[in-house]
Amino acid sequence: MPSSTNKPSLRQILFGSPIRAFGVVSLVFLVSLAIAPAKNHFSEWRHYQNQYLSLIQGRGDAVTLRRHFRGGIQQNWLPELGVVDRCTTCHVGQKEATLTDVGLQPFRRHPVMAHNVDQFGCVMCHRGQGAATTVEEAHSSTLAWEQPILPARYTEASCGQCHRAPLAETPELNLGRNLLAREGCVHCHTIKLPGGDTMKATDDPPSLSHIADKTTREWIYAWLKDPQAYAASATMPNFKLNDDNVRDISAFLVANSTPVAGDAATVSAKPGDTTAGASLYGESFCASCHAVQNAAGNVVGGNVGPELTRVGNKVKPEWLTAWLRNPRVYDPPTGMPHYRFNDQQISTLGTFLLAKSDSDFLANVHLDPATPEQITHGKTLVQEYGCAACHEINGIKRPENFAPELTRIGSKPITQLIFLPGMQHALPNYISAKIRQPRSFGSSLKMPQYTFTTQQIDALTTALLSRTDRAQTIPPALAVTATPESTYQPAGKAGQLMSDLACFSCHKINGRGGDMAPDLSWEGTSVQRAWLQQFLKNPNTLRPALIRRMPKFNLADSEINLLTDYIMTVYQTPAFDRDSIDSSGDSRVQVEQGRQLFYSKYACQSCHIVDPKADKGYVGPTLTQVGSRLTAAWVYHWLKDPQSLRPGTVEPNRNMSDDDARALTAFLMSQRSGGRPGNKAAKVQGERVPRLEARK
């Protein structure tokens, strides 16, 4: 084009002379430098702070909110915890009590919690990159930060970093920790606790050293194929073994078993009929520990002992007889009490239990006699699969560190994990997938298949996520330690008797034992001797709403006296003397005054029953005969401060005056059995009650 020759080209305009070129280059340089402060100015957090300011504009509480608002980058710095977090730069409203109606993040108010953000920061609980001031960097896992925000449903894991004892506010974490111990995870996986201990398993996998006494090879075969087919509630996981392996393992276990003297017991007594068996099963409160699957498929009963739905398929009759006579012969440390059954009862209960069987269960299991090769191969398999990590097996040592240690699994860098295709690359997803289906990560893996519910998997994941570096390294002064596990063992003959009766399976004494029955640490202060003797002879229930009660052990009188003496002498509270209050001389006036307080001022009848005809309290124990059961001193101090005598009891502390407590004690101690004056008083009081009943 001819015109272009006259007009200077763009190149000539910009770079025609050195001065121009210098100017243009300088200008470009200046503009590109200006990008940095501009990016700084239009940063995300400034955007959110402006958004917040326009959000609170026009609200009723705008003045207060604006006064609380501080612009610029906000930071929590906790040097002793190694925490720097700037989350509050964008999460500006998290401390505002009046922002209840705002659901929009990042301005939502933080739910009420036990800790102050200023003292604990955000990342202690939520994880993520605290130092970051952009959403992506703070919340997600990036190239330079591996730990993203912890999904809200696992937040309790963070509590577990410092709180080593169970908390009322962390049910999921408590359940998870419980499951780790109860489902036998820690038999194979070591979990070191910060104090230097390791987590202990609370399940009690049976010894297989004498297995051939107890059951048949066919049952072992069926059990190994699918433990849950035998008992839905079985703890034993499914190792997904093939038929040949199961055949060889069962061959080895039976061949390896040594007999226990006395396991071939028989009884000559004729068994009672089925109803007698069922009622003996009920009276002995077997169901407190053992469950049975009912017709509807629900597993009903306790989970302390094994499920008994198909026990007839499993145990040999001779073994069952010996076991019912004295379980401690076969398994000395068992949690099963030694019931003093007579031959008739053993026969009745044995027949009743053996009838609990499923004729189809072993119908398809036909095993040829084991060959030496099969037995040798079985032994190899038992070693390979780490059976001895849980079970005691003759001649096989318990493997050390059989599975990866999980002490710091909660801080495991995700670059060290192998994820399945399509799986989100996050630690919680990995852990829960591993628990849900371990073999999906490779069929050669040894970890067996458990039958956990989704809730249990979440709880386990939570408990494992709590095992972080921080949990291990936090200064002891900042950690909330758990009370150390008690190894209390009562001494002497009484101690032996208590072990024989497995008192600790249900009762807690001096910090050791189960939680199924009351703590007996101060039982000697609390109850009267005569009542205790009577109770041991023939236990009854104290609480109307409770179906369970202590089983009857058929104790001999000498045993009852031994136990009573021991309990009355040893299990005393140091706080007061059991004989410090004598209620025998209480006046009628005092008793009447106590009655008034019971029914009017403190309305105790809403939870307790004194008059069975009128009172409807079903929460607390029945008090109709409390005067024969408890000591006056215990009643008095219980009324004054129940939590000091039994931490966590639901009985409220009513802050009673000394006089009120004394009067109520007088009234309660007048509630006696067997036509004592107190009972008459109850009848007199019965006539006074309609006034109260009319009010209901």
Next chain:
Amino acid sequence: MAKTTYFDALRASRLWRSIFRSGTGSSTLHNALAIQQNVFLHLFSTKVRRRMVSFSATWYLGTLTFGTFLILVITGILLMLYYHPSVPQAYADTKDLQFVVSSGLFLRNLHRWSAHAMVFLVFAHMFKVFYRGAYRPPREFNWVIGIVLLIVTLLLSYTGYLLPWDQLAFWAITVGSNIASAVPLFGNKVHFLMLGGNLVNANALLRFYVLHCMILPLAAIFFIAIHFWRIRKDGGLYAYHSEPSTLAAKGSSPPDVAEALPKGVS
């Protein structure tokens, strides 16, 4: 140029004259004096042919390298204001630069990209010099200085790599220092000397920091000064005889070196 501008008035002022001694005129002498009497510019020739500073002669690669070096010095000094060469603090400081310091990320990125660019430009510069035959006498010593500068540049790059104190840094230096320990006889001594220990740890961080911010930049400045000065001493940017394409085009033999030297050489 008869018009007197404000700039001319400024140049005539006493203050200006007290700083710049070259006078107010715009004669060739004045221009030459402006170069010769400036402590920085006196390294260069007082006078060059326009042809010598044309883009095609050098592609400005040396100048660009020097430019990136200047950017690195400036941003590096600014970064030093925010950085502690200590194990607990180093990584946190780089994070703070990213998240809290105004334009801190820009500063870091500018430093990083300039460092990459400098390494690239140094190589490009050397290739250009090599293929244009500019290493040949009388410039052979300046080529050697150039090699020294290449090594200094690479060492600056390597020592700077450790300073963010992240995984990448740690393992890169671990690998690099292990390579050094493969040297026969005294490899392990070199390894120990580099790291101030047997592992990449606090001592290594401090050592690399001092090297990166102090020793190596000073060495670079020292050798850059010699490098620039030698350009003038060796006959300027564009020596006639070292231009093979010119020879081919003109079809004549090269004039001898003395003839090719510019007039202002002193």
